Amino acid sequence: MTTTIAVSARQVDISFGSEEAKVIALNHTDFSAHTGELIMLVGPSGCGKTTLLSVIAGTLTPQSGEIEVFGQRLDGLSQEELTTFRRKNLGFVFQSFNLIPTLSVVENVMIPLLIQGASHAVAKKKATEILEKVGLKGREEGKPNALSGGQQQRVAIARALVHEPPLLICDEPTSALDKDTGAQIMEMIRALSRAPNRCVVVVTHDFRIFKYADRIAEMEDGKIKRVVDDPRTLDPTYL
Amino acid sequence: MLRLALNMLFGDTAKLAMLLCGLAFSALLMAQQTSVFFGIMSWTYTPVVNIRAHVWVSDPMVEQANDAKPMRDTELGRVRSVDGVAWAAPLHTSFLQARMVDGNFKLITMVGIDADTFAGAPAQLSQGQIDDLRLPNTVIVDEWGAQLMGRQVKGPDGKITTVALKPGDVFEINDIEARIVGICKVRRAFTGGPFVYTTYDRAKSYTLGARRTLSFMLVEPVAGVTPTELCQRIENETGLKAWTTDTVIWDWTDRSLARATFWWFWKNTGIPFSFGTAVALGLFVGIAISGQTFYSFVLENLKYFAAIKAMGASMRVLSAMLFVQATTAGLIGFGLGAGMAQAIGRVMIEKGMPPFVMFPQVLIATLILTMGISFVSAIIGIVKVSRVDAATVFRG
Numbered sequence: 001m002t003t004t005i006a007v008s009a010r011q012v013d014i015s016f017g018s019e020e021a022k023v024i025a026l027n028h029t030d031f032s033a034h035t036g037e038l039i040m041l042v043g044p045s046g047c048g049k050t051t052l053l054s055v056i057a058g059t060l061t062p063q064s065g066e067i068e069v070f071g072q073r074l075d076g077l078s079q080e081e082l083t084t085f086r087r088k089n090l091g092f093v094f095q096s097f098n099l100i101p102t103l104s105v106v107e108n109v110m111i112p113l114l115i116q117g118a119s120h121a122v123a124k125k126k127a128t129e130i131l132e133k134v135g136l137k138g139r140e141e142g143k144p145n146a147l148s149g150g151q152q153q154r155v156a157i158a159r160a161l162v163h164e165p166p167l168l169i170c171d172e173p174t175s176a177l178d179k180d181t182g183a184q185i186m187e188m189i190r191a192l193s194r195a196p197n198r199c200v201v202v203v204t205h206d207f208r209i210f211k212y213a214d215r216i217a218e219m220e221d222g223k224i225k226r227v228v229d230d231p232r233t234l235d236p237t238y239l
Numbered sequence: 240m241l242r243l244a245l246n247m248l249f250g251d252t253a254k255l256a257m258l259l260c261g262l263a264f265s266a267l268l269m270a271q272q273t274s275v276f277f278g279i280m281s282w283t284y285t286p287v288v289n290i291r292a293h294v295w296v297s298d299p300m301v302e303q304a305n306d307a308k309p310m311r312d313t314e315l316g317r318v319r320s321v322d323g324v325a326w327a328a329p330l331h332t333s334f335l336q337a338r339m340v341d342g343n344f345k346l347i348t349m350v351g352i353d354a355d356t357f358a359g360a361p362a363q364l365s366q367g368q369i370d371d372l373r374l375p376n377t378v379i380v381d382e383w384g385a386q387l388m389g390r391q392v393k394g395p396d397g398k399i400t401t402v403a404l405k406p407g408d409v410f411e412i413n414d415i416e417a418r419i420v421g422i423c424k425v426r427r428a429f430t431g432g433p434f435v436y437t438t439y440d441r442a443k444s445y446t447l448g449a450r451r452t453l454s455f456m457l458v459e460p461v462a463g464v465t466p467t468e469l470c471q472r473i474e475n476e477t478g479l480k481a482w483t484t485d486t487v488i489w490d491w492t493d494r495s496l497a498r499a500t501f502w503w504f505w506k507n508t509g510i511p512f513s514f515g516t517a518v519a520l521g522l523f524v525g526i527a528i529s530g531q532t533f534y535s536f537v538l539e540n541l542k543y544f545a546a547i548k549a550m551g552a553s554m555r556v557l558s559a560m561l562f563v564q565a566t567t568a569g570l571i572g573f574g575l576g577a578g579m580a581q582a583i584g585r586v587m588i589e590k591g592m593p594p595f596v597m598f599p600q601v602l603i604a605t606l607i608l609t610m611g612i613s614f615v616s617a618i619i620g621i622v623k624v625s626r627v628d629a630a631t632v633f634r635g
Binding site for chain 2: 054057059060080083084085086087088090092094098100101102103104107110111112114115116120171
């Protein structure tokens with residue numbers, strides 16, 4: 001399978017706060033991810049994983065450096081252009097699921113399609129189909145709170161993929177799940193990453209799921225310290 | 240997305256109930272207080288409603304219907320001579336004290352009408368007949384007055400009840416007998432005293448022969464002459480003031496006595512201020528409760544709005560969602576509040592107190608204000624959502 005660069009960050013800088021209390025979150029950071037790949041960002045708290053994820057997702061604009069996602073330069077885009085970019089190209093899986101409790105399962109999954117302007121009927125049909133694929137057939141009309149943590153994360157994955165985005169961003173997807181459920185979810189995410197034009201970026205602290213990664217980027221002090229194929233070569237203090 | 244926005248709103252029953260309570264209470268307060276205000280204000284021009292005629296003529300200094308400045312009887316002849324007058328009848332109105340058989344005194348509004356034509360007589364009698372007013376010392380009392388001026392009777396159980404006046408009962412006005420020959424149905428007046436009808440000449444004797452007793456003249460135009468035209472002619476030829484009697488207080492164009500009376504009370508009493516305060520209170524309470532509730536609704540959903548924002552929803556879509564939620568809550572709140580105001584109004588109308596007049600304009604104004612409250616709430620929410628950073632979705 002041929003792969004291409006899906007995500008490329010070059011010399012990205014981001015800092016927060018004023019002069020005295022300045023916190024450097026990303027420091028000349030370079031990062032890349034490829035299509036058909038599941039890459040994990042790991043490292044201690046405060047190392048800049050979430051900031052880098054936010055920059056890749058177009059929810060945070062770097063102060064300097066270049067960000068390119070599927071050939072589209074994000075640095076320099078207006079907020080409106082970034083919003084449009086996210087709508088078309090990104091799917092999100094959040095740590096705390098972020099499922100709207102007052103909406104039904106299928107309505108939650110419909111959201112990305114409705115944002116894109118799909119009709120209610122079309123969105124519902126597609127959402128129902130993908131819920132069946134993630135093993136939640138028959139649970140469409142229930143409320144998210146009636147589901148287990150693993151099922152809720154499946155709903156979140158269905159929501160992230162229903163509009164078939166090329167880039168899937170996962171923020172601590174297993175942190176709220178037990179070991180077995182986390183493994184099931186990661187199996188699912190890894191399978192999804194095998195699509196030829198898709199790339200999956202996962203931020204995690206959960207060393208139990210490192211084995212699902214094709215590559216692991218280890219971060220420290222706002223930089224990519226190294227990128228490894230085998231989790232066993234990681235610094236054990238991070239694990 | 241708008242359908243989902245509504246589902247988000249209706250999905251949180253407790254929050255929705257609180258939001259609707261705030262809006263409904265506000266709408267109720269505004270609609271009910273305004274309707275009671277207009278009810279009370281409509282009582283100010285009750286004489287124009289009860290004493291029916293197309294044109295009223297008064298002393299030029301008269302400003303409103305309760306403000307009689309007596310004229311000489313000879314003015315009647317001058318008015319009758321104006322081209323376009325079909326007939327003109329005298330009318331006396333005054334506030335007098337009536338002495339009841341038990342020695343108690345009651346304030347009454349005496350109305351003296353022309354004995355020949357009975358022009359200005361009450362439209363409906365529940366007891367007796369109008370012709371009996373031609374008998375000596377006779378009067379017709381309105382239903383509320385019959386109850387108010389009734390006799391207090393102690394029953395065998397010691398309980399005191401009021402026995403309403405009826406035809407045949409008598410009382411005195413300035414030591415002159417007044418025998419009731421009828422009970423009429425008329426609207427109550429702002430000035431408080433019940434209406435006691437008698438003939439114009441007998442009213443003179445009840446007022447102990449005052450030199451001037453002609454309070455107003457009731458005039459009918461000939462066919463083809465409008466009341467407004469006739470008013471102009473009467474004023475031009477006699478120098479008196481002539482009024483039409485339509486009661487559409489929203490119409491600013493002509494010379495309605497009812498309208499002049501309404502606005503006189505508006506300008507010269509504290510009633511509008513007092514009710515205006517209650518209405519403003521309703522508005523502020525509505526804004527406070529609804530704004531706060533809607534704001535807390537937005538706050539509770541902020542992380543979801545942030546997630547939707549991160550997924551690529553524009554502020555236009557998010558604003559539309561919040562507006563749909565606020566507008567829907569506003570419409571339901573208005574419906575509930577206006578419905579409750581109507582229900583309370585029905586009870587008030589049945590009991591007769593306090594007066595209640597709900598003009599369509601009141602409902603429209605209440606709807607506009609309630610929607611205004613909702614829009615303010617929506618704008619507060621939109622500002623909050625616009626400031627939320629989509630990146631917050633990655634911070635747990």
